[in-house]
Amino acid sequence: MQLLREHVAEDAVLEASINEPNDHLPTLVIRSDRWRASAELFRRHPELSINYLRNVSGVDHETHMEVVYHLLSLDSGHVYAVKIRADRESPSVPSATPIWPAANWPEREIYDLLGIDFPGHPDLRRIMMPDDWVGHPLRKDYVPLDPEV
Secondary structure, three states, X not given: OHHHHHHOOOOOEEEEEEEHHHOOEEEEEEOHHHHHHHHHHHHHOOXXXXXXXXXXXXXXXXXXXXXXXXXXXXXOOOEEEEEEEEEOOOOEOOOOOOOOHHHHHHHHHHHHHHOOEOOXXXXXXXXXXXXXXXXXXXXXXXXXXXXXX
């Protein structure tokens, strides 16, 4: 996406594709360290005006972690999927909550269940599991305390 390259950084977009099976959804992979500035651009640039965060999900790809933001402009109807990859050993993606407050609880769920940190999140703490729970149950390498359960 040219706007991201012009207004954020030349290297902001790692990959860009059209997801044909999903209604030709434009899908971008953005560098984690460029995500915050990119999110600001998506939200505030008049050509984009992404004023609605439809969904946030976390994915464990075994080699890396990923957070996927589904964005929508209620004005133009344009939609985007934005993927942010994170290192598996210490996964971290800057929080989108300051840009889109609707990211608050989904980012907390992803933190709790997959262990992805969201620096800049206003209240990052467990939301599904007890505070003393060990591990993150949706990670593919998670070993339950009782394998019979």
